[in-house]
Amino acid sequence: METELIFQLAGISIVITVIYTVLKQAGRDEFAFSTLLLGIVVVLAMVIPKIADLFETVRSVFRIY
Amino acid sequence: MEIIKIVGLCLVATVLIVIIKQQRPELAVQLSIVVGAVIFTMMLGKINSVITLMQQLAQKSNINILYMGIILKIVGVAYIAEFGAQICRDAGEGAIASKIEFAAKVIVIVLAVPVIAAVFDSLLKLVP
Numbered sequence: 196m197e198t199e200l201i202f203q204l205a206g207i208s209i210v211i212t213v214i215y216t217v218l219k220q221a222g223r224d225e226f227a228f229s230t231l232l233l234g235i236v237v238v239l240a241m242v243i244p245k246i247a248d249l250f251e252t253v254r255s256v257f258r259i260y
Numbered sequence: 261m262e263i264i265k266i267v268g269l270c271l272v273a274t275v276l277i278v279i280i281k282q283q284r285p286e287l288a289v290q291l292s293i294v295v296g297a298v299i300f301t302m303m304l305g306k307i308n309s310v311i312t313l314m315q316q317l318a319q320k321s322n323i324n325i326l327y328m329g330i331i332l333k334i335v336g337v338a339y340i341a342e343f344g345a346q347i348c349r350d351a352g353e354g355a356i357a358s359k360i361e362f363a364a365k366v367i368v369i370v371l372a373v374p375v376i377a378a379v380f381d382s383l384l385k386l387v388p
Contacts (some may be wrong), residue, residue, distance in 0.1 A: 197301075198269055200294055204287075253340055
């Protein structure tokens with residue numbers, strides 16, 4: 196069971212939100228936006244292998260070639 | 261008890277997603293994709309044994325293995341399409357979700373063509 200990934204992603208999201216808020220409050224809007232973008236890319240890079248894994252499993256289970 | 265594990269995981273994940281959604285909806289969507297993928301992967305192992313049983317029964321009762329394969333493919337296509345469509349609808353993109361379902365319906369019809377042809381063949385044999 197790969198539950199670690201869920202909590203990892205939740206942690207990353209919360210940290211990014213905090214950094215975004217701090218940078219925004221400090222008036223560094225452009226840094227805040229880049230942090231957000233970086234976070235989304237990192238999370239996406241972790242999510243996509245998982246989706247590929249799922250599709251591969253569905254393919255092998257239902258014999259779709 | 262697997263169901264207790266799954267429900268517990270889902271409840272924790274739901275709370276986390278609700279917290280994140282207020283601030284960053286785009287990250288919450290990705291989190292819900294991962295939760296869905298993890299639970300799907302856990303269940304597919306069990307579905308696999310059911311499918312093996314179904315194939316054994318089909319072999320015993322002399323059903324053409326081709327039709328069994330078609331049914332399995334259609335179920336697989338429907339599973340994947342449903343997964344994608346629900347994620348899209350959750351994120352508020354109902355239009356894209358409808359397109360996924362449309363594509364899935366077309367693919368299922370195309371996959372079912374041999375079965376439809378076989379039904380018509382046997383029907384034409386019955387009608388002189």
